[in-house]
Amino acid sequence: MNLSSSSTSPEEEAQLLEQLRQVLLSEDREELEAIRAMLEDEAQLSEKVSPIIRQHLAFLKENFREEYGIIIEEIVSKKLSESQDEIVNMIFPKLNTIIKKFITAQFQILKEGIDTQIKTVQNRFSPKNLFSRFFGPSDSDIVLSQLDNPEVHEVYLVQRESGLLLGSYAKEKNTDQDVIAGMLTAIKSFAEDAFNRGKEDLEMIQYENYKIFLHNLPSYYFAVAMTGSISTSEKENLSNKLITFAQENVPFDIANVNSTLTNRISTALAKYFAHFNIQE
Amino acid sequence: MLSKKVILTGSFGVGKTSLFERFINNKFENKYLTTIGVKVGKKLVNTPNGDLSMMIWDIAGEVAQNKVPTSYFLGTSGIIYIFDVSRPSTYGNLVEDLAYLKSINKLTTIKVVGNKKDLVTEAELKTLQEKISLPVNLFTSAKTGENVEKLFLDFATEMVG
Known part of the structure; x- marks a missing residue:
């Protein structure tokens, strides 16, 4: 077949070229069609890709620290040092409230413990004790005040x-x-x-x-x-x-x-x- | 020796703190720092009528005096109302402000002072005095110190007398 023959018109030349394409590329075209069909069909695509993703995820799960640990640590450490003030401002009020609540609760427990112990031990029916119980400061107040004397x-x-x-x-x-x-x-x-x-x-x-x-x-x-x-x-x-x-x-x-x-x-x-x- | 409370009041940026600092510490700062709340200072003043321990309250400036907490004015023996001679907006409310101050503390002596005298000419001061319907007791300059001692000494003498 001579494509450059002067006896053929341009239309005939195009036709011959197409025939040549059909002969040479038909197999590739079929494969391309099959790939396109697979990409457009979600189920088929998933069947092919999922095992690869699963395999990669499993690899990451096993090796994340080695692969990305240093980079993430660097990012977090940089971010933390850049936002130190914001973090302190954010955490401090919460922390402060928690500590205060804890101390108050502990003092309350201590106070109740002291009251219970003293009530058990002392003779509650002597006239002196009866008087101080009703008119004097509470036992816990006395013990607590001795711990941190007001001045x-x-x-x-x-x-x-x-x-x-x-x-x-x-x-x-x-x-x-x-x-x-x-x-x-x-x-x-x-x-x-x-x-x-x-x-x-x-x-x-x-x-x-x-x-x-x-x-x-x-x-x-x-x-x-x-x-x-x-x-x-x-x-x-x-x-x-x-x-x-x-x-x-x-x-x-x-x-x-x-x-x-x-x-x-x-x-x-x-x-x-x-x-x-x-x-x- | 007697003790008396005196208040420095007026709009913001008129030089109350500068007058306070000039009188108490003989200092002047070019930088403007707004007063938050109140600043209290003390100065012993020797007057011809006797000595006076002057407790001076430099209160944060407000555009109108009815915005200042009333309790600051309680128990005060004297009020110095300060305006800036170079900023007409600071003496625009003078009549209303003085009427208000008199209404909340009838027995208090009020002095009207035009500060930043160094920023205007004598002729401009004269025009300003004509424009303001109420008499201005003194024109001062916290920057140069002009009339600052006189202001407090005259006031102290009056209070002791």
């Missing part, structure tokens, strides 16, 4: 509205006590205003183991800075002592705050709180 470090007497210092006592001389009195009043005013609590007063400021108890009276307030655990009965005891101090040492007219007044009250506070024992 008064500073006492401030502050004019309620102006925040002017009426008198103060501190075991160790610290920064300007007038400024502390002013800032405490500003914090109190801010908190009371911000939370819109009407006539209610801020009663405590706490950071870590340091607490500032605020005992509010109509025209002035006490701020007692202390460390340690304080039981409800001790808190009540402290309030009573502060009221007694006020009755004995604070004049009715405190409108004009001057150094004579503050010196007099400060001396009285020092006398009263230098050897103060909250449990007495």
